[in-house]
Amino acid sequence: MTNEKTLPENLRGVHFHFVGIKGTGMVALVEILNSRGAKITGSDVSEHFYTDDVLDSLGIKALPFSRSNITPSVNYVIYSSAYSAEKNPDLIEAASRGIPMMLYSEALGAISRTAYSCGVCGVHGKTTTTGLCGTILEDLDLPSQVLAGSVIASFGNSCTMTSPLCKSSDHHYFVAETCEYQRHFMAFFPQKIILTSVESDHQDYYPTYNDIRDAFVDYIMRLPHGGTLIYCADDKGACETAEIARSKRSDIRFIPYGEKAQGDYSLKIGKVSAGKHAFSLACTGELSIRVPGDHNVRNAAAAVALCRELLAEDKKNPADYTKKIAASLEKFRGGKRRSEIVARAVSPCGQEIIVIDDYGHHPTAVASTLAGYRDFYRGHKIIVDFMSHTYTRTAALLDEFASSFSSADSVIINKIYASAREDASAAPVTGKILAEHTAKKHPDVTYAAEFEEAAECALKKLSVPSGPKYPDGYVFVTMGAGDNWKAGKLLLEKLKNLGCEVKL
Structure with missing residues (x-):
């Protein structure tokens, strides 16, 4: 076992x-x-x-x-x-x-047994939420270690954060991103859990929504007597999962966060201004983050909730730390492949190009992330290069993927990035089929199977003025869990070869 x-x-x-x-x-x-x-x-x-x-x-x-x-x-x-x-x-x-x-999952579980451990889980937002937790905890007087599933800029471009207080304390708090795939998180020993979202994904392992939902329920059941579930009240799947868990375990503390939540972590999402996304929680008042998207505001709310609950666990008054938490949130700049700004460049016609790489690989994440960019970069025209990850996911969610690009002005679709466990020749879907379905719902879709072709296509689009609707230039996004970040790299090389300014 x-x-x-x-x-x-x-x-x-x-x-x-x-x-x-x-x-x-x-x-x-x-x-x-x-x-x-x-x-x-x-x-x-x-x-x-x-x-x-x-x-x-x-x-x-x-x-x-x-x-x-x-x-x-x-x-x-x-x-x-x-x-x-x-x-x-x-x-x-x-x-x-x-x-x-x-x-890996077993070793992470073994480490979790040696500390007061908290697991961050959900179909979307695990890495960002974990990164936000670590960014806050680094500034609090709690001995803590945090492990995220990607390099986090505010961790000093590391995957982990270790508080200096750990050196002088035998007891410490451990917060880790925990993965639902193949029930890997079942090896973890959590005292508290953040649940960001639950919906159908990893169809190769969880053929139905109920299969993946029940895995999250089973993970929640690993909480000890009196353990805590912090869940997103704005996510239908998270709410359903929490209710099932509640019916099984009345001893668990259920703490909701979000716009639909009641209590301390009731959320009001504010406006984007001067590179900040404002929001407020009932228990803290006004806060803000510097990364785009309402989904990231919810991730920040989850992180604040966990950190405040840990302060209370440590016999500290969370209200005394509101200013520190607010300052910490503004330090967060995202993670590797999580709305990561990889370069800023100048187009052949002299306009700004912001080049972003993002790991979004599920229709919900694609749609919410692009919507966040649309709000955050209002004066920029958005071009997205998307590489779908796994044939099983693409086939199961084909219509959802095709409808997920409405916030982008132009869409480039690559070939599908296959899992090593898949037989691509037997798949009922291809990148071209995804592009054809997307073209039925979006006015500007190009299929470019290979990255060289995609980079050429992007360069052609970026060489035309963005127009009066978008006076600030362009945002070019490579999105997906494959390796189409290479298309962005090729694009930057082509811009350099044309004599355009590129700042990495």
Whole structure:
């Protein structure tokens, strides 16, 4: 059973070898274990990822996969679910030596047992909400560690935040992004949970909405007696999940947040002005964030709720920290591939181009993120290059995807980014089919299967003045859980070659 995996309380000098060390979650775990004094080695493919920069900062170099990586000093092996214990040489050698092996999710669960742990879950918004929690907690006098599923700018371009107070305290709070895919979060030991959203996703594992909803219910059931669920009252699926959990466990504290919520975390969403999105909570008054979208305002409300509840758990008065929390929120600048501004450039006709990369890969996330850009960048014309992730998701949500681009002025659709678990040749849908369906609902859609073609298409559109409706220029967005960020990179290279100014 995954919930039986344990680690020593004192990790100083314990040697962990990571297989697939460049994965974002794996790197975050490396940072946590490194901060606790563990010795780290790891292996992965040679291709360069942005996580290499995090590993470099820790003095860790990813080795090629090899049985020789498993030396006598290795105490534990942690591996990504992308690698097979029967095929990967590191894992084969570790098994032959009888070295304890854990999946990433199991290791995260083992770490969660050593602290007062809180899990952030939901189909959308997990990473941003976790990043917001860490940005606030860093400024509070609570010994805390936070693990997000991506690099967070306000963490110093790291995946984790470790409060200096952890060094002088045996007791600390641990907040982690916890993933619903294949029920990975069932290895986690939460005292409190944030639930942002529940709807159909990961159709390869959860064929129906009820399947994924019930997984979230089961996760909530892992709360101890008197545990806390903080859930979004504006999300139908989250509310339904909370009600089912309430019918099973009357001992759990249910704390809603959102515009439809009653109580401390009743939310009023304000206007966007001067690069800030204003909002207010019943318990704090006026607050603001510097990232776009009503969905991110809700994520901020969830983060404020958890941090205030942790202050109360620590016998502190949350009201005394309102100003600190407000200041912390304004420091948040998003995460890697989460509305990340990767460059600012000047178009061939002299207009501003803001180049953004975003991980949005579900129709709800695509629509809400683009709507946020439309509100935040009102004077800019929006061009989105979208690469759908997995054939199963695209097929199951084809009509929803086709209807999700209304806030963009121009849409470019790439080929589908397949999961390693899929047989693309047997799929009932393609990127071209998605583009054809989208064209029935949007007036400006282009199918560009490859990134070179997409970059050329974008350059052509950006070379035309944006018009009087959009006096400020353009926003160009690469969106999806695939690798179409490469289309943005190619576009920037083409702009440079034309002599246009590009600032990364």
